[in-house]
Amino acid sequence: MGLGEDLEWLAQGIRQLQIEWEKFFSGIERKPPNEARDRLEAVIRRYAYTEIRNNAERFRYQSLVSRYNTFNELWNKRLRAREEGRVVGLHVPRALASAATPAEPAPPPPTRAANPSGEVRIAQPEREQEAMRTLFDQFLAKRKETGETGAVKFDAFQKLVSQQTSRILADKGAKAVDFRLETKDGKVSLKARVVK
Numbered sequence: 001m002g003l004g005e006d007l008e009w010l011a012q013g014i015r016q017l018q019i020e021w022e023k024f025f026s027g028i029e030r031k032p033p034n035e036a037r038d039r040l041e042a043v044i045r046r047y048a049y050t051e052i053r054n055n056a057e058r059f060r061y062q063s064l065v066s067r068y069n070t071f072n073e074l075w076n077k078r079l080r081a082r083e084e085g086r087v088v089g090l091h092v093p094r095a096l097a098s099a100a101t102p103a104e105p106a107p108p109p110p111t112r113a114a115n116p117s118g119e120v121r122i123a124q125p126e127r128e129q130e131a132m133r134t135l136f137d138q139f140l141a142k143r144k145e146t147g148e149t150g151a152v153k154f155d156a157f158q159k160l161v162s163q164q165t166s167r168i169l170a171d172k173g174a175k176a177v178d179f180r181l182e183t184k185d186g187k188v189s190l191k192a193r194v195v196k
Contacts, residue, residue, distance in 0.1 A: 123195075
């Protein structure tokens with residue numbers, strides 16, 4: 001294959017690798033697509049120290065390498081976060097859903113009140129069991145409304161929200177974090193708002 005064909009293959013390979021990584025991060029695939037990544041990197045290395053005389057091909061090669069490096073950095077960050085038990089972007093369901101564990105019984109309707117906008121404020125996650133339970137009850141109810149499946153355990157939910165709250169409090173110098181639920185494309189996710 002010549003450089004032109006390799007560049008076309010590289011462009012398609014990057015698109016395909018994006019799809020494979022998304023499948024892995026969403027739990028469809030069990031193993032990361034390391035073999036596909038290695039194949040792409042082999043083609044990138046093949047031309048790394050080669051003089052490319054054609055300006056258009058050189059520009060395209062550099063653009064593809066830059067695009068690949070950007071994605072690769074993102075995938076590595078997400079992979080590291082996953083290994084550390086953190087969730088990037090506060091998308092809770094994928095991190096918490098576990099088909100292997102039975103679902104908790106549906107809780108009674110919450111008697112604890114969130115604020116009028118439906119947000120739940122958490123300032124000290126380890127001490128605010130009632131707020132955490134309110135948020136969890138809202139989360140389960142919203143998932144039921146959207147028809148999402150998969151068990152969610154309170155302990156896992158509490159751990160995730162505690163980690164996110166602690167990180168936001170430290171990084172943003174906040175006094176508290178207001179959490180609310182949003183539904184997008186049939187998926188429920190937590191959104192955090194810093195309280196100064």
